[in-house]
Amino acid sequence: MGKTHLNKGRLMLTVFLTVGVIVGADSVRRNFTEYDNKLTVKGDFPSSSAEAAANANAERASALANPTEAQTAPDLSYVGFTQLDVPSAQLSSGLISLIDSTHPAVVSENSSGLIKLADAKNEFYSIRYEGMEITSDAAYALNTMMQDYNAATGLSDFVVSCTSDESASSSAQCPSFYPESVLGNTVDLAVQGMNGLLAYDGRDEESWIIDNCESYGFIVRYPSGKEASTGQSSCVWHLRYVGTLFAAVMRDNNLCLEEFHNWIKSYTINTAPYEYNLNGIIYQIYYAPSMGDTTQVRVPVSGRYTISGNNTDGFVITAVKQS
Numbered sequence: 001m002g003k004t005h006l007n008k009g010r011l012m013l014t015v016f017l018t019v020g021v022i023v024g025a026d027s028v029r030r031n032f033t034e035y036d037n038k039l040t041v042k043g044d045f046p047s048s049s050a051e052a053a054a055n056a057n058a059e060r061a062s063a064l065a066n067p068t069e070a071q072t073a074p075d076l077s078y079v080g081f082t083q084l085d086v087p088s089a090q091l092s093s094g095l096i097s098l099i100d101s102t103h104p105a106v107v108s109e110n111s112s113g114l115i116k117l118a119d120a121k122n123e124f125y126s127i128r129y130e131g132m133e134i135t136s137d138a139a140y141a142l143n144t145m146m147q148d149y150n151a152a153t154g155l156s157d158f159v160v161s162c163t164s165d166e167s168a169s170s171s172a173q174c175p176s177f178y179p180e181s182v183l184g185n186t187v188d189l190a191v192q193g194m195n196g197l198l199a200y201d202g203r204d205e206e207s208w209i210i211d212n213c214e215s216y217g218f219i220v221r222y223p224s225g226k227e228a229s230t231g232q233s234s235c236v237w238h239l240r241y242v243g244t245l246f247a248a249v250m251r252d253n254n255l256c257l258e259e260f261h262n263w264i265k266s267y268t269i270n271t272a273p274y275e276y277n278l279n280g281i282i283y284q285i286y287y288a289p290s291m292g293d294t295t296q297v298r299v300p301v302s303g304r305y306t307i308s309g310n311n312t313d314g315f316v317i318t319a320v321k322q323s
Contacts, residue, residue, distance in 0.1 A: 081269070081298040086307060086315060088293050094308025095243050096316060098261060099180035100231070103311045114184040115139060117163060124150045125158040126192060132163040135184045137217075138241035142187060145209070145216040153205045159197060161237075162188035173199045174237055178221070185241040186221070202236035210236055214247040219257070226256040245278055245318065249285070261310050269298045275321065282322040289314040
């Protein structure tokens with residue numbers, strides 16, 4: 001049998017290559033391991049736990065269904081308003097109180113606030129007698145209206161026959177006395193003719209007063225076509241001062257005083273006040289029902305408001321919203 005010779009050169013080469021492969025593989029492994037340890041995780045990822053995810057969803061649903069006090073949005077409905085206690089005695093006072101035989105006026109002899117028209121009138125109209133009295137606001141409005149009537153027609157033929165005194169309405173020109181006249185906010189008109197006083201019928205050039213009186217705060221208290229609401233026949237010579245705002249609102253909505261009080265009840269601070277723009281000033285008008293001896297009403301903290309009782313069952317609040 002022949003001998004097998006070991007090739008030492010090949011053996012050494014094989015060993016060297018094997019060691020090189022092992023060392024290289026280990027180096028590659030170490031490089032990958034070191035890089036992986038340097039990874040930075042960013043962002044939100046789902047939990048690997050299905051139970052944790054379910055719990056998180058349940059917590060969010062509970063929070064939406066039962067918000068905490070801190071999470072609940074504040075009620076901004078009455079921001080800028082405060083509550084005011086209004087006594088029941090004020091129910092019968094105010095520019096638009098309803099005064100008739102069923103709802104009489106309550107007038108304090110010590111605080112009527114009336115002035116003598118003879119001391120306040122201008123030269124554009126006459127008065128039937130010296131003793132008649134009227135509120136200062138109504139007197140100023142009457143003077144302005146009669147001055148503008150003169151400018152428009154060239155006439156100064158109106159005569160104030162009555163204001164607040166029942167005895168002055170005994171003339172044929174203004175034969176009726178209305179209970180509301182005791183407030184001093186009414187004017188009964190006659191016309192000076194060639195042969196004496198004439199009843200004012202609202203016709204001819206004198207119709208200017210009927211067509212324009214609302215601009216000065218007066219309304220025809222018992223207008224034609226409203227007899228079913230007022231309970232009175234048409235009477236164009238009896239004007240009542242209610243202020244320019246209420247006069248304009250009644251004119252634009254074709255309302256007499258009785259209709260206005262029924263209509264305004266649908267506008268409250270809890271629903272939506274009626275808004276009206278008069279000469280660039282936005283007003284809010286709303287109704288508050290009387291609650292007995294004292295009624296709490298919401299009024300602006302600015303103090304820019306007025307309250308008028310309707311002399312029946314509630315109050316009408318007028319607030320300046322924007323000017």
